[in-house]
Amino acid sequence: xxxxxxxxxxxxxxxxxxxxxxxxxxxxxxxxxxxxxxxxxxxxxxxxxxxxxxxxxxxxxxxxxxxxxxxxxxxxxxxxxxxxxxxxxxxxxxxxxxxxxxxxxxxxxxxxxxxxxxxxxxxxxxxxxxxxxxxxxxxxxxxxxxxxxxxxxxxxxxxxxxxxxxx
Amino acid sequence: xxxxxxxxxxxxxxxxxxxxxxxxxxxxxxxxxxxxxxxxxxxxxxxxxxxxxxxxxxxxxxxxxxxxxxxxxxxxxxxxxxxxxxxxxxxxxxxxxxxxxxxxxxxxxxxxxxxxxxxxxxxxxxxxxxxxxxxxxxxxxxxxxxxxxxxxxxxxxxxxx
Numbered sequence: 001x002x003x004x005x006x007x008x009x010x011x012x013x014x015x016x017x018x019x020x021x022x023x024x025x026x027x028x029x030x031x032x033x034x035x036x037x038x039x040x041x042x043x044x045x046x047x048x049x050x051x052x053x054x055x056x057x058x059x060x061x062x063x064x065x066x067x068x069x070x071x072x073x074x075x076x077x078x079x080x081x082x083x084x085x086x087x088x089x090x091x092x093x094x095x096x097x098x099x100x101x102x103x104x105x106x107x108x109x110x111x112x113x114x115x116x117x118x119x120x121x122x123x124x125x126x127x128x129x130x131x132x133x134x135x136x137x138x139x140x141x142x143x144x145x146x147x148x149x150x151x152x153x154x155x156x157x158x159x160x161x162x163x164x165x166x167x
Numbered sequence: 168x169x170x171x172x173x174x175x176x177x178x179x180x181x182x183x184x185x186x187x188x189x190x191x192x193x194x195x196x197x198x199x200x201x202x203x204x205x206x207x208x209x210x211x212x213x214x215x216x217x218x219x220x221x222x223x224x225x226x227x228x229x230x231x232x233x234x235x236x237x238x239x240x241x242x243x244x245x246x247x248x249x250x251x252x253x254x255x256x257x258x259x260x261x262x263x264x265x266x267x268x269x270x271x272x273x274x275x276x277x278x279x280x281x282x283x284x285x286x287x288x289x290x291x292x293x294x295x296x297x298x299x300x301x302x303x304x305x306x307x308x309x310x311x312x313x314x315x316x317x318x319x320x321x322x323x324x325x326x327x328x
Contacts, residue, residue: 025198027325029205031228033264034318035212035252035306042218075218080257080313136310 037134039077041166043086046071050143057147069140072115076166077134084134084166087125088118091161096154103158105146112139125163134166200235202297203244203325210304217308228302230287232325234294241291242327244300245284246277249322252306254315261319263307274300279321287323 051066076084094101106120108128114137115129131137210225234242246266252259261279266287268274274288288300304321 024326024328025201026327027201027203027232029203029230029323030208031205031321031323032209032318033212033225033252033304033321034209034316035223035259036214036316037254037312037314038214039314040216042216075310077310077312077314079315080255082314134311134313 037077039079039166040075041077041084041164042075043162043164044073044075045162052143052145055147057149061147063145063147065143065145069111069142071138071140072112072128072162073136073138074129074131074164075136076131076164078166080133082133082167084131084164085127086129086162086164088120088128088160088162089125090120090122091159092122094156094158096152096156099152099154099156101145101151101156105148106143107146108141108143110139110141113137115139115141120160128162199237199240199242199327200233201242201325201327202231202233203323204231205229205323206231212304212306215308217310221308223306223308225304225306228304230300230302230323231297232288232294232300233297234290234292234325234327237293237327239292240327242289242294242325243286244288244323244325246279246287247284247322247324248279248281249320250281252317252319254313254317257313257315257317259306259312259317263309264304265307266302266304268300268302270300274302279304284324 047067047070049067050070052063053066055063072086074084074086078084090103093103103120103122107118108120109117110128112129114131116127118126118128120126128141129137129139206229207226210228212223212225215223230244232244248261248264251261252264261281264279265277266279267276268287273290275286277285277287279285287302
C-alpha cells in the first residue's frame with residue numbers, strides 16, 4: 001500500500017512537469033533600427049536691425065539700441081563633447097560718407113546660459129556664445145554704443161554677421 | 168501470497184495513475200503552432216531638421232502571423248528593444264521611439280522599451296490563415312541628439328499559452 005501511494009504521486013508530478021514544459025509556445029522575429037544624426041546649425045534673431053538714436057553725449061553717454069534686447073536662438077547638432085560656437089563680426093566701422101565711428105564703440109551685454117558679453121570688431125569674430133554638445137539655446141543680446149561729441153553729424157551704418165558653427 | 172483484495176486495489180490504482188498522465192499530458196500532443204515573420208528586417212530613420220520634422224517616420228513593417236492548435240488560449244505579439252539607440256558612447260533613449268499599428272483592435276500603438284516587452288497585438292483562439300498587420304515606427308526628433316550613426320534591434324515575439 002505504501003508503494004502504491006508513491007507511484008501515484010510520482011506519476012502525477014511527472015505529468016505536471018511535462019505539461020508546464022510545453023505550455024508556452026513562442027515564435028520570434030527581429031528588426032534592426034538605425035538613424036544617422038548629421039551636423040546641423042540653425043540661428044534665429046528676433047530683429048535684423050539695430051538702431052541707436054541721436055542723443056546728447058552729456059546726458060546719454062551710452063546709447064542703448066532702440067530695438068531693446070535681441071532674442072537669439074542657437075540650435076545645433078554636433079559630436080559628443082564638441083563645442084557649438086556663435087560669433088559676431090562687423091563688416092566695417094559705422095560709416096557715413098567719409099566719416100566713421102569705430103565699431104569698437106559698440107558693446108553688448110548678454111543673458112542666457114552660454115551667452116557672453118563683448119565688444120564688436122571688424123577684424124576678429126567675437127564670441128557671443130558657446131555650448132558643449134547638441135542642443136537648442138536661447139538668450140538675449142543688448143547692444144549699446146558709446147556716445148561722443150567727436151562724432152560728425154551723419155547717418156552711419158554698417159553690417160555685422162553672426163556665425164553659428166556646429167562641427 | 169497477497170490477498171486477492173490488495174491485488175485488485177493495485178490494479179485500480181495503477182489504472183487511475185495512467186489515466187491521470189494521459190489527461191495532463193494532453194496539451195503537449197496538441198501544442199500550439201506559431202509562425203511569425205517580420206519584413207523588412209531593417210528600418211532607417213532619415214536625418215531631419217527637428218523644427219520641420221519633429222517626428223521621423225520609418226518605412227512600414229509588415230508582421231505576418233499564424234496561430235494554430237490554440238482554440239481556447241490567448242496569444243500576444245510583443246516588442247522588446249535590445250537597448251537604446253547607440254552610437255559609440257552617445258545614446259538616444261529607446262523610449263523616444265513610438266509606433267502605430269493596424270488593423271485595430273488586434274494591433275495597438277505603443278512606445279518601445281528596453282526593459283519590458285510591450286504589446287503590439289493580442290487575441291484569442293486560432294488564426295488559421297496567415298494574417299498580416301502593419302507597424303510604423305517613429306522617432307521623436309530633437310536638437311539634443313549628438314552627431315552619430317545610431318542603431319539597435321527590436322525583437323518581435325509571438326507567444327501563446
